[in-house]
Amino acid sequence: MRTKRTHDFKSITRRYIENNIREFCIVILLFFIGIILSIIFINSTNDNQIEQINNFIGDFVNTIKQNPDAINTLQLLGISLKENFILILILWFMGLTVIGVPVVYAIVVFRGFCLGYSISSMIVTFGTLKGALVAISALLLQNIIIIPSILALSVSCIRLYKSIMKDKRRENIKSEIFRHTFLSVFILILVAIASLIEVYISNNILISIIGNLN
Numbered sequence: 001m002r003t004k005r006t007h008d009f010k011s012i013t014r015r016y017i018e019n020n021i022r023e024f025c026i027v028i029l030l031f032f033i034g035i036i037l038s039i040i041f042i043n044s045t046n047d048n049q050i051e052q053i054n055n056f057i058g059d060f061v062n063t064i065k066q067n068p069d070a071i072n073t074l075q076l077l078g079i080s081l082k083e084n085f086i087l088i089l090i091l092w093f094m095g096l097t098v099i100g101v102p103v104v105y106a107i108v109v110f111r112g113f114c115l116g117y118s119i120s121s122m123i124v125t126f127g128t129l130k131g132a133l134v135a136i137s138a139l140l141l142q143n144i145i146i147i148p149s150i151l152a153l154s155v156s157c158i159r160l161y162k163s164i165m166k167d168k169r170r171e172n173i174k175s176e177i178f179r180h181t182f183l184s185v186f187i188l189i190l191v192a193i194a195s196l197i198e199v200y201i202s203n204n205i206l207i208s209i210i211g212n213l214n
Helices: 002-019 021-044 047-066 073-095 101-126 128-166 170-211
Strands: none
Touching: 002 021, 021 101, 021 128, 047 101, 047 170, 073 101, 073 128, 073 170, 101 128, 128 170
16 A cells, blocks of 8 residues: 555656656756855855854854754754745745746745855865765755755746646636645645754764764
8 A cells, every 4th residue: 555655656746747847947957056156156255254154163063062962952943944834835825926936936046055055165164075074964864855845846836827827717727726735735744854854863963973073
């Protein structure tokens, strides 16, 4: 039974990607543009700004080394859940409006920028190898879920917008809104799981790695 459900989920996912391949290419391209912009931004920062980044990350690392229990996991979980939920709710709402697509594009670029900036900052502070290790431990696991979820919901926003613009039949639009809302709820569950992973798994891995940094 579980195998059948897994197969059905894979089939639905594959069809969704195949039917919206153009939209997926657009949002993936925008996401990588955000990453590239963050790298350009880091490379163009002056020495004072680089020093501020180093000091900020350095203070965080020293705090963790001196007191690994300094991080309040419940508070961190609350912040992570709140930020992710707000993001998904904004994407859901933008999909319901005819002017929301540019905002969706901006969100995708911004998420790419944030990810690229975080990784670049760690590499600038710790060097290439150590920085990459810290970035992977801090960001990889939860973003395996969060990034595809954001991209999939962004595609759903674009698809709903096209349906509203091209098909004026109320029943079809209602069906698309229901599909978009159902996907949004499903992704809310996924990002909640990602927040748990971030706080209780990635966070512990990061603390362990920071404790062994020279």
